[in-house]
Amino acid sequence: xxxxxxxxxxxxxxxxxxxxxxxxxxxxxxxxxxxxxxxxxxxxxxxxxxxxxxxxxxxxxxxxxxxxxxxxxxxxxxxxxxxxxxxxxxxxxxxxxxxxxxxxxxxxxxxxxxxxxxxxxxxxxxxxxxxxxxxxxxxxxxxxxxxxxxxxxxxxxxxxxxxxxxxxxxxxxxxxxxxxxxxxxxxxxxxxxxxxxxxxxxxxxxxxxxxxxxxxxxxxxxxxxxxxxxx
Numbered sequence: 047x048x049x050x051x052x053x054x055x056x057x058x059x060x061x062x063x064x065x066x067x068x069x070x071x072x073x074x075x076x077x078x079x080x081x082x083x084x085x086x087x088x089x090x091x092x093x094x095x096x097x098x099x100x101x102x103x104x105x106x107x108x109x110x111x112x113x114x115x116x117x118x119x120x121x122x123x124x125x126x127x128x129x130x131x132x133x134x135x136x137x138x139x140x141x142x143x144x145x146x147x148x149x150x151x152x153x154x155x156x157x158x159x160x161x162x163x164x165x166x167x168x169x170x171x172x173x174x175x176x177x178x179x180x181x182x183x184x185x186x187x188x189x190x191x192x193x194x195x196x197x198x199x200x201x202x203x204x205x206x207x208x209x210x211x212x213x214x215x216x217x218x219x220x221x222x223x224x225x226x227x228x229x230x231x232x233x234x235x236x237x238x239x240x241x242x243x244x245x246x247x248x249x250x251x252x253x254x255x256x257x258x259x260x261x262x263x264x265x266x267x268x269x270x271x272x273x274x275x276x277x
Contacts, residue, residue, distance in 0.1 A: 050108040053103045053104065053105040053108035056096055056100050057112045059096050060092070060096045060118055063093060063124075063125060064124070066125070067086075067125045069085040070083075070086050070089070070125065074132055077137075080242075080245065082133060084238075084241050086130070086180050087237055089121065089125040090125070090180060090234070093118070094216075094217060097118075119160060122160070123157070125180055126179055127156040127160075127177055127180075130152075130179040130182070130183035131148065131149045131152040131183075132149070134149065135149045140193050144193055144196075148196070151200065152200065155207050155208070156177040158207075159175075159208070162174075170219055171212045171213060172213045174206055174208055174209050174210070175203045175204075176207075176213055176215075181259070182199065185255050186199070187245050188251070188255055189252060189255075190245075211266070211270065212267060213266040213267075214265045214269070216229065221269055226261070226262070226265055229258045229261045232254060232257075232258045233258035233259060235254070236251045236255045236258060240255060
């Protein structure tokens with residue numbers, strides 16, 4: 047197969063995320079949370095695969111008709127921000143005004159972050175929390191903490207989007223990738239497990255989600271601290 051058709055295939059793979067986001071939204075409207083998160087996980091896996099493929103087949107050169115970056119951003123906003131925020135609002139995790147507060151700060155803060163030209167660092171990490179609300183909300187559905195805890199998490203992570211605190215990209219951040227990539231794969235595995243048992247509170251999947259989430263959340267700040275200390 048010619049490389050230009052391989053590049054086209056990558057664009058088509060990226061575009062499939064729009065279909066998965068629609069399937070997730072339809073499930074969310076019907077309060078079918080496990081199914082919604084299943085489609086969001088499928089979209090997340092596609093998002094993790096299409097980037098390396100796009101770089102390998104140089105899609106900008108070999109099929110420039112489509113803007114893969116723009117396509118990716120549109121789908122990411124739907125699957126990372128909009129649908130998870132809707133689920134958090136429509137579920138019983140946040141009562142009354144707290145649900146309104148969460149969806150406003152999540153969507154408003156995230157659209158500003160997505161359009162910030164300074165969101166990437168030199169080592170291909172993220173400057174500030176990268177608005178991965180799909181991952182955060184899934185863990186909240188699994189653990190079901192008190193709504194004040196949820197509000198605190200949402201508030202802290204929203205503020206973190208506008209800081210210089212580093213957050214790793216498990217695929218593109220080279221430092222500690224030997225740990226980060228398996229941790230990301232483990233997070234997906236435990237997410238599917240939690241979805242399969244309909245977020246049962248006694249599931250061992252919850253421990254796996256906590257451990258892998260903490261690594262993905264704290265590895266970047268840890269790298270930042272050790273970089274400073276080594277200078």
